[in-house]
Amino acid sequence: RKEVEQDPGPFNVPEGATVAFNCTYSNSASQSFFWYRQDCRKEPKLLMSVYSSGNEDGRFTAQLNRASQYISLLIRDSKLSDSATYLCVVNMGAGRAGSYQLTFGKGTKLSVIP
Amino acid sequence: DAGVIQSPRHEVTEMGQEVTLRCKPISGHDYLFWYRQTMMRGLELLIYFNNNVPIDDSGMPEDRFSAKMPNASFSTLKIQPSEPRDSAVYFCASSFDTEYEQYFGPGTRLTVT
Numbered sequence: 001r002k003e004v005e006q007d008p009g010p011f012n013v014p015e016g017a018t019v020a021f022n023c024t025y026s027n028s029a030s031q032s033f034f035w036y037r038q039d040c041r042k043e044p045k046l047l048m049s050v051y052s053s054g055n056e057d058g059r060f061t062a063q064l065n066r067a068s069q070y071i072s073l074l075i076r077d078s079k080l081s082d083s084a085t086y087l088c089v090v091n092m093g094a095g096r097a098g099s100y101q102l103t104f105g106k107g108t109k110l111s112v113i114p
Numbered sequence: 115d116a117g118v119i120q121s122p123r124h125e126v127t128e129m130g131q132e133v134t135l136r137c138k139p140i141s142g143h144d145y146l147f148w149y150r151q152t153m154m155r156g157l158e159l160l161i162y163f164n165n166n167v168p169i170d171d172s173g174m175p176e177d178r179f180s181a182k183m184p185n186a187s188f189s190t191l192k193i194q195p196s197e198p199r200d201s202a203v204y205f206c207a208s209s210f211d212t213e214y215e216q217y218f219g220p221g222t223r224l225t226v227t
Contacts, residue, residue: 046216102147
């Protein structure tokens with residue numbers, strides 16, 4: 001089983017639609033979770049952290065389900081500018097000698113259509 | 115702040131040549147990360163440094179890859195000799211701590227022919 005799995009998409013949605021992405025992770029000891037956004041031929045940028053209680057930032061809502069080991073991202077009222085690849089990121093905790101392991105999913109591509 | 119700076123932005127080289135990628139992290143960030151991104155494997159962590167010291171290099175694919183951080187404002191990733199399968203986008207990122215946001219540089223697009 002891959003460590004962090006995402007549906008690669010693409011998700012093609014009309015403007016104004018609501019779209020949801022899911023991400024599953026394999027390591028139950030994972031400690032922190034994030035969603036990053038990556039525009040075409042650009043670097044990844046942090047979209048939002050994911051907290052145990054769930055969190056919202058404007059049109060974006062992130063949820064964490066530790067029991068089922070998945071994370072979700074909900075985008076409401078999609079805009080053309082939301083078109084990008086969304087990367088699920090999991091900090092799997094200390095590896096050897098106190099190091100940490102940040103693992104990126106391969107991303108889900110979203111295209112918002114006029 | 116200028117953000118994370120990487121050079122070169124594009125590199126095309128022939129198999130067997132040495133390639134050196136450079137990174138300047140954001141001032142004050144204690145952590146520096148090197149990643150590689152390909153369509154097949156996505157974004158992979160190669161190595162990271164804390165206060166200029168390599169902490170985990172388990173992601174470095176093989177001995178052809180080496181990374182250094184001689185001071186807080188500069189790091190290099192070297193591939194010698196390069197191979198076509200090394201073709202990818204290499205990102206450098208920095209952060210205050212492991213739990214904080216990582217800021218990525220614009221990446222170096224490497225093509226090995």
